[in-house]
Amino acid sequence: MEKFREILRLHELGYSQCAIAQSCAVARSTVQDYIRRASAKGLSYEQLNKLSDSEAQEQLGKGKRKVTQSAEPIDxxxxxxxxxxxxxxxxxxxxxxxxxxxxxxxxxxxxxxxxxxxxQKQLSMRQVYRGGEKLFVDYCGLTIPVVHPKTGEVNSAQIFVACLGASNYTYAEATPSQELSHWIGAHQRALAFLGGVPECIVPDNLKSGVTDPCRYEPGVNRSYQEFAEHYSLAIIPARPSKPRDKAKVEKAVQEVERQILAPVRHEQFTSFTDLNATIAIRLKRLNERVMHGYGLSRQALFEQVDKPALKPLPTQQFVFARWKTAKVNLDYHIEVERHYYSVPYWFVQREVRVKVSEQLIEVFHDGKRLACHERSRVSYRHTTLPDHMPPEHWAYKRQSKERFLAWAQQIGPHTQAQVQAIFDRKDHEEQAFRSIRGLQRLGQQSGSDRLEAACQRANVFGMVGLRRVRSILDTHLDCEPVPTQPDPAPVVEHANVRGPLYYH
Structure with missing residues (x-):
């Protein structure tokens, strides 16, 4: 995601310029510059969201960055x-x-x-956190084995820990892995446990959440960023190899390992449900225990400081989605999990971003959504929307006996009879499609009236097929009067012809 969109989104949510600069890993002057440009043009985050990245940058009047020169050495x-x-x-x-x-x-x-x-000097500064300001998250180093009761397969449960900065109120749960889906799912359950939303979340540089663990410009996973937008909070990753940036959760991890995981090290768990139930019981004790130096428990401090300051949870639940990059094939389809979804045909051979959720497949290019499909689990099949097809492909796709007969009925009864006769002479319906398309072209060239007259003459004389009708039109026989019945063949007198009297 482009940083300017996140800057304006957080600005409209009321965050200070320093907090925005820290969240987006940019200089405060950059934040000021984008806010001033957007204010001068009267552009809001919602308006910029409707534009592509290039259009939005043009509206903000941003040019190329200046190349910084190397700084002179100073002692x-x-x-x-x-x-x-x-x-x-x-x-x-x-x-x-x-x-x-x-x-x-x-x-x-x-x-x-x-x-x-x-x-850069190793100095430690006392951090003071406001109520409801920061939630620190991380995984424990220790794991708990979960044994499948039937197969005996052992899965090492990863222990997710979240801790509020002001009250030290702690949440913990076991997940099957540290993958993105489990990472974001644990975040959702942590916020539900807190009953509200903090201003920002400070994660470690876990690959599931942070794609580029850079000290100055960390890259946040696209799905993780969507989670932040849904809950109206900011993601501020800790600096790499700087555990002091998340000292609160480091201490919470230590407490969880000592007070929850160590006492159950000899117990055997056969499901994550049983394990999380045990963790929940011991977590309640941890939060209700009085902290030395505070004179209060985490639970009491949370009720006093953090809980009143938390923002309410959103009414709608966040829908987790993965993102991938795909290239549109020549058949204007992209492949997602062995199923093929259509994209507007003018994006052939271009790279697009694909959002894969539980129910939908959404395709984006340059920040704009191109297509939205219902997700299918059927392998090696195609989901194609008519609007995505070229006109000639759509016309070919719509061919059917019913549509051709409906067209012929609009021309006239004789044309309809001719079309029906063409279908009757073919073993397969699709064999007649080309002939009937030829009749349609004759109708466009000569007019519907002449085509109806030509089909009438062909039907009277028992002639069926495109060539017969075209010949009638080329020789202008359609303008001649048509006999009700063809002339009877002349009677030939011959010795070998017995005649009707022979049978009396």
Whole structure:
């Protein structure tokens, strides 16, 4: 997803520019720039959603990015040492460096680079979380074996843990794996357990949720992003190899492993239902236990701080969907799980994005939806919409005996009789289609009246077929009067002809 859409969506939800910049992994100046451009043009998130990515960028007037030059080296260790002296400031050190021609950067660049260097030092800062602000999520390192009662197959249950930042209120459950469907499903059940929606979720860089674990511009899975949009929250992945970014859930994972998983290490579970029931009982005890240093339990602190600040859950349940990239084949169909779905034929040989949900298959290109099909589980079959077919393909697809007879009936009874006679002479209905299409073309060239007259003459003389009717039209015999019955053959007098009197 393009970052500008997410910036404007979070802005309309009321998030600060700093929070948006952190969620989208962009500079705050970039957030300001997009918000100012959208405000100047009077563009909302809903309006931009109706445009393709290229059209929206054009409306916002965005051009190519400038190439940044490599920064000049600065000894910030010496700068940091000098700052420890009384009365020494960054402004003074920057000016001294300019006078000595040690650097040529601006004061803003000097301060920003110093702060970046200082942030790399292993310093710990106390974090203060507001009620309902952040939910931290992660998986435990420990697993619980689940043994199938009939086959004896062992499945290592993954333990999902979620923890609210302000109250430390914890949720845990066992899932069969850490795949995307189980990852998002655990999120849904965690929010249902909390009874509300926080402002943002801070996950670890799990592959199911974060496609690109970059320190500065992490890529969020498309399905995970749709989950965030459905619940009107922001996804702020923790930095790679920075467990302090999610210290709350790290501590919650430790508590779950010690208070829930370790005591049941000798028990044998035959289903995830039994395992989650056991986890739920021990989780209740964990949340009701008084925390040292707080004087309150997680449950009591949650009721006081987090619960009133949580946003209400959406009325409709989130529908999980996977995304994949596909190329439209020459038959204007794409393949999804061995079934073929149609796309408008003018997108042949183009790459499209496919959203695969439980009930629907949706196809997108350049941010716009091209097609929507009901999902089919029948392998090696086609689902084709008439609007997606070229006109000539649609006309061929609609051919049938009933449609040809209906057309002939509109022309006249003689044409209908001729068409019926053509069908009667063929072993298979489709063998007559070409001949009747030829009659239709004759009707377009010569007119319906002449075609009806030609078919009348052909029927009287027992002539059937396209060539006979065309010959009548070419010789203009359709303009001649048609006898009610053909002339009887002349009687031939001959010795071998007995005649009717012979039988008296």
């Amino acid at each position: 910030f260790a010496r700068v940091d040492l000098e700052l420890q002296r009384k009365g020494v400031t960054l402004a003074l050190l920057w000016q001294e460096g300019l006078d000595k021609q040690q650097w040529q950067c601006s004061y803003g660049t000097f301060c920003r680079r110093y702060n970046q260097w200082r942030g």
